[in-house]
Amino acid sequence: MMDENRGVWVFIEQNDGKIEGVSLELLGAGRKLADKLDVPLSGVLLGYEIMSLSQEVIAYGADQVYVIDHEVMKDYRTESYMKAVINLAEKYKPEIFLYGATSNGKDLASAVATDLSTGLTADTTMLDVEVDKRLLEASRPAFGGNIMATILCKKHRPQMATVRPKVMKALEPDHDRQGEVIEEAIALSEDDMRTKVIKIVKDVTKKVNLADAHVVVAGGKGMGDAQNFQLIHELADAIGATVGGTRDVVEAGWLPHEQQVGQTGETITPKVYFAIGISGAIQHVVGMKNSEFIIAINKDPDAPIFDVATYGIVGDALEIVPKLIKELKEARERGGEMSYV
Amino acid sequence: MHIVVCVKQVPDTKIIKINPKTNTLDRRSAPAILNPYDAHAVQEAVKITKSIGKGTISVLSMGPPQAVAVIKKSIEIGADRGFLISDRAFAGADTLATSYALSKALERISKDMPVDLIICGKHAIDGDTGQVGPGIARRLDIPPVTNVIEVSELNESEKSILIKRKITDGYELIKAQVPCLLTVEKEINSIEYSPMPNMIKAARYEPVIWSVNDLEEVDRTQLGLKGSPTIVGKMFTPPKPEGGKRLEGNADEQVKQLMELLNDKKELFVSR
Numbered sequence: 001m002m003d004e005n006r007g008v009w010v011f012i013e014q015n016d017g018k019i020e021g022v023s024l025e026l027l028g029a030g031r032k033l034a035d036k037l038d039v040p041l042s043g044v045l046l047g048y049e050i051m052s053l054s055q056e057v058i059a060y061g062a063d064q065v066y067v068i069d070h071e072v073m074k075d076y077r078t079e080s081y082m083k084a085v086i087n088l089a090e091k092y093k094p095e096i097f098l099y100g101a102t103s104n105g106k107d108l109a110s111a112v113a114t115d116l117s118t119g120l121t122a123d124t125t126m127l128d129v130e131v132d133k134r135l136l137e138a139s140r141p142a143f144g145g146n147i148m149a150t151i152l153c154k155k156h157r158p159q160m161a162t163v164r165p166k167v168m169k170a171l172e173p174d175h176d177r178q179g180e181v182i183e184e185a186i187a188l189s190e191d192d193m194r195t196k197v198i199k200i201v202k203d204v205t206k207k208v209n210l211a212d213a214h215v216v217v218a219g220g221k222g223m224g225d226a227q228n229f230q231l232i233h234e235l236a237d238a239i240g241a242t243v244g245g246t247r248d249v250v251e252a253g254w255l256p257h258e259q260q261v262g263q264t265g266e267t268i269t270p271k272v273y274f275a276i277g278i279s280g281a282i283q284h285v286v287g288m289k290n291s292e293f294i295i296a297i298n299k300d301p302d303a304p305i306f307d308v309a310t311y312g313i314v315g316d317a318l319e320i321v322p323k324l325i326k327e328l329k330e331a332r333e334r335g336g337e338m339s340y341v
Numbered sequence: 342m343h344i345v346v347c348v349k350q351v352p353d354t355k356i357i358k359i360n361p362k363t364n365t366l367d368r369r370s371a372p373a374i375l376n377p378y379d380a381h382a383v384q385e386a387v388k389i390t391k392s393i394g395k396g397t398i399s400v401l402s403m404g405p406p407q408a409v410a411v412i413k414k415s416i417e418i419g420a421d422r423g424f425l426i427s428d429r430a431f432a433g434a435d436t437l438a439t440s441y442a443l444s445k446a447l448e449r450i451s452k453d454m455p456v457d458l459i460i461c462g463k464h465a466i467d468g469d470t471g472q473v474g475p476g477i478a479r480r481l482d483i484p485p486v487t488n489v490i491e492v493s494e495l496n497e498s499e500k501s502i503l504i505k506r507k508i509t510d511g512y513e514l515i516k517a518q519v520p521c522l523l524t525v526e527k528e529i530n531s532i533e534y535s536p537m538p539n540m541i542k543a544a545r546y547e548p549v550i551w552s553v554n555d556l557e558e559v560d561r562t563q564l565g566l567k568g569s570p571t572i573v574g575k576m577f578t579p580p581k582p583e584g585g586k587r588l589e590g591n592a593d594e595q596v597k598q599l600m601e602l603l604n605d606k607k608e609l610f611v612s613r
Contacts, residue, residue: 015509075513078475078485103508107487110475114440119570122436122470126579137574148579156570194484194518198503203511215610239610257528264469271609282579293609294585295599309585311602313595323596331600 022100058179119153213242222277262287280305342396378462387419433566440476
């Protein structure tokens with residue numbers, strides 16, 4: 001029965017007619033899996049008045065797009081999306097099905113996995129496939145330390161995983177790429193729905209947008225206390241950077257949660273990342289290792305952060321950071337020579 | 342109004358250590374605690390029953406016998422009673438098998454007293470999956486609302502509830518029919534000090550403990566390790582990227598070198 005299942009699927013999450021970045025990244029990752037297995041890659045696109053997005057899904061690597069365009073699907077709701085996805089999966093039987101590890105993606109995948117009685121691996125950061133056994137190898141950081149666990153689902157199909165945003169790479173879009181759009185109908189009416197989205201409120205005042213930050217200065221518990229942590233803010237001010245921190249720092253109350261970098265916070269890919277007083281536990285590293293230029297400052301020469309850093313400084317952050325701030329300020333005063341904004 | 346809160350005993354991941362030789366968790370190094378998100382779930386149940394002036398809060402957990410500690414902790418926060426399902430048959434469950442076992446216990450609980458609302462923490466800090474809550478909702482065929490940051494209104498005559506659900510860049514206001522299942526974020530409330538009578542009650546409280554035989558119409562093939570489609574294939578240390586360079590010298594020299602490097606990399610700082 002399992003042998004019937006063929007093909008790699010990606011759930012395409014869209015909000016307000018815009019496809020989420022993680023879905024495009026997953027099309028890139030899914031393309032590799034599909035090529036290895038020699039099967040088509042398909043996108044699953046749900047929503048209302050979203051047909052035009054199907055070409056974008058193809059441009060980013062899909063061979064096919066399953067589309068359900070229905071008024072009931074206008075806003076994400078577990079009830080309606082789950083029914084649509086389950087219908088498609090039962091009809092077309094994919095062997096691998098990937099979702100972004102967003103609020104909606106995780107919510108949907110959990111419900112779908114329950115109905116299909118199949119395995120679901122959460123917050124995957126590495127994906128591969130063992131071709132002979134057609135087995136998805138979904139790896140994720142295991143709690144507590146520098147270790148990854150590869151989760152397998154040997155006897156059930158589809159093999160499902162949610163994947164962290166920003167850890168996979170999207171392909172360059174090819175707008176001439178040809179693909180097949182398969183429109184599916186669904187018998188659902190608003191009266192069947194037990195949840196209603198009354199309104200969606202976007203927080204436009206949100207000051208810190210770590211996910212899009214260009215330069216990030218992040219501090220860890222090595223900063224010692226909340227007062228010392230101010231140095232992180234000062235350094236960030238001096239170079240026009242956004243402040244980030246580790247889970248410890250957020251739990252200690254030195255930073256709000258939206259500024260947490262890592263497995264349970266934001267995954268980010270800035271151009272420049274300063275890791276200061278951060279030891280580099282895997283949960284943090286998965287959130288920042290794709291930064292382009294990483295500078296680590298830490299007292300402990302064996303801290304794992306130095307393994308991912310482009311440059312490491314073994315030393316006391318409380319001594320080095322003030323000197324660095326002073327130099328940067330002076331450089332700026334000298335005029336334009338170093339304007340990092 | 343009957344609210345059931347699902348809670349889990351977890352090792353305190355802030356304290357847990359890794360054995361560097363074997364790369365395995367040294368569970369003895371960490372104390373077991375009530376999953377922090379679940380504490381907020383219990384607190385929210387207390388808030389809701391207080392606001393409507395009545396109701397019963399039951400807590401449900403699955404785990405080894407020592408997990409009674411998290412039920413006692415929940416009683417301290419303000420729950421009325423607790424149930425622990427504990428049996429070797431449940432051991433080794435992944436999220437699919439866990440949601441099955443818990444849904445069977447919920448069916449048993451609701452037989453005696455219909456359940457209006459189920460509240461879970463957003464996820465457990467030892468697994469970070471967030472999959473069990475929506476799984477339970479699906480099994481009981483009630484709608485889930487995840488990532489809840491506010492429960493603003495419970496309308497008993499309409500049997501509906503107004504909820505704020507956190508989304509990436511804001512929130513959604515959702516009206517859901519009860520019964521439904523909520524998973525809550527930490528910011529939904531702050532944990533209050535437990536009043537002395539609760540503490541005394543908790544110390545004396547003995548939760549109901551059910552084995553698999555106490556649940557009805559259970560398909561044992563869906564429980565525990567047997568009922569878990571996912572397995573851990575291997576554990577490994579992630580491949581290390583090429584080790585970075587170290588800056589030499591004292592702090593002044595290091596800062597000087599760093600400034601030169603930053604100067605060389607100026608183009609990185611320019612907006613994309």
